[in-house]
Amino acid sequence: MKKDSTTLRALKQYSGYNPRYFPLCILQAVFKNASFFFSLWMTAKIVDALSGGTEKRELYLLVAAALAGILLIRSAAAVLDRQVETALEILANHEAEAFYRKTLGLDYDKIESPDIRQIRRKIEENQHINLYGVINMRLTLLDLTNALVNLAFSAALFAEMLSLMAAAPFRWLSLILLAALVASVAGGFLSRLRGSKKGAAYWDEIGTLMLNENRIGQGYKVSGMDNRIYRQQPIINELNRKCSLDHKRVFISAWGKRFSLLEAPSAVFSWLATGTSYLIVCLYCSLGAFPVGSVIKYVGYLQKLTEGIQTLLEGFGRIKENEPFLADYLRFFDIENDMYQGGLAVEKRSDKRFDISFRNVSFRYAGSDDFALRDINLDLRSGERLAVVGMNGSGKTTFVKLLCRLYDPTEGEILMNDFNIRKYDYRQYLDIFSVVFQDYNLLAVPLGNNVSCAAAWNREKAERLLNEVGFGKRYGEMPRGLETPIYKEFDSDGVELSGGEAQKVALARALYRDTPFIILDEPTAALDPIAEAEIYARFDEIVGDKTAIYISHRLSSCQLCDRILVFHEGRIVQSGTHQELLSDETGKYYELWHAQAQYYA
């Protein structure tokens, strides 16, 4: 009962992505089957007419009617084919959209969780590589629809045959043969059901195994550069051999032994059903129950009937097999966000005054024993230029993630204009920040869309910002200006950008949003020293009255900031201007500064 509801729930959700799709498929199945049954029915009529010595004129009429009917039905089927294709395109599109929407709507810590990453990968791989999950459900449902329509047609004609058989002698024989037919069909159904229950558990096991193997596969993704420099071919060969051997071992033992054994009984029953059908038609024809034309008809229909039953049984089996994969799919959509969502509106202030304070904030990542941040107390003043420095792993990025509420503090609280930031509408709170993260992403869409993050852009503003961040020269070389696609994934005219160039575009994107806060996490790491010096020299002007936070490794870049925070092992150990900090010869800043100065001297 519970298992049924998995498929039904998945079907409800899936068909909702385009409610026209499945009704169109049913209509398509009706016309496809009608074409076959009609032509067989007309053939039987023509044969009867021929053997009964019907007049030529009547015969021609019969043939013409058959051809016209077939043409009509097939034309309708062809029109439906196109409609179904379009409907499927829309359905697939909406389905993918729902998947991305769910992913992006999840709390950030959920997206980072290994379990949830694993489910997402499992769903995607099963869908695209193994064709399980909703794709499998769709294909199975099409087969089932087809089989059911087929059965409806053939059952009607089967009834006609039964009435003819009832009038013939040896009625008891027909009963025995029909009982044998029903028994073989039922036997096939039961054995298929039994097999598929085992098959379902088995495929789930294989799916997990293959997922692990694919992970090994991704671990040595052959990218070219590293593999060549470090001559990794022998290691790759070895991993590859191990993977494929594992694969073969799993598949040979599984498919070969367990699966063929599972499927054998239902195959035998289906063979018995086909045999019995033939026996019935041939026997009753020889007893004179059917005219010659009807023999052609009934043999064809019975073949279709057993085929339909076979497909039906296989379909039920596949539904069972697919259930664990649908359960994964639904499990992903069932993940609930547990981050508190406040309803307080963020005031739209023209003076951009948003005072943010950290009060005794400590933070520990889920599954981690150590605190990444400890006892952070800090007041961010509107409009200030703040630099955050410290060694790798000292907690700088975590601090920014907490500020943007990608995570909530484990202890303590963060306030904005005196209210805990959890109380604000999350979307509106996020809208006051523009961040260039270290691992920022540009999309493979035109430059203008990348800068504006919208379908349209303000040309003058986008070009000005690209100029200000030092992208002007490269921009001048772009033949299609803001229309130029970034990367070549979707457009062979797309341009590849160097790390430094991409970072400049990411900077322009952050500035385009015109938010009260701009945060740059190592914004200049990929920039050459000259570009960096240029940007920093102009940054004060570029960021205007915004509050700016820079995380930087190059301390020389921080000298211009109003205040520098020094992070060490998750704590703020120093705070002050460059001169103030440098005057403390025992401080961390002094140590870091001199460690770097020796390279710049």
Ligand code: ADP
């Ligand atoms: P920084 O930006 O100063 O280099 P981070 O804030 O990235 O430092 O990291 C601070 C600490 O938190 C480090 O010890 C790091 O290993 C740990 N850390 C960072 N991200 C995660 C994560 N997603 N899960 C667990 N630990 C993390």
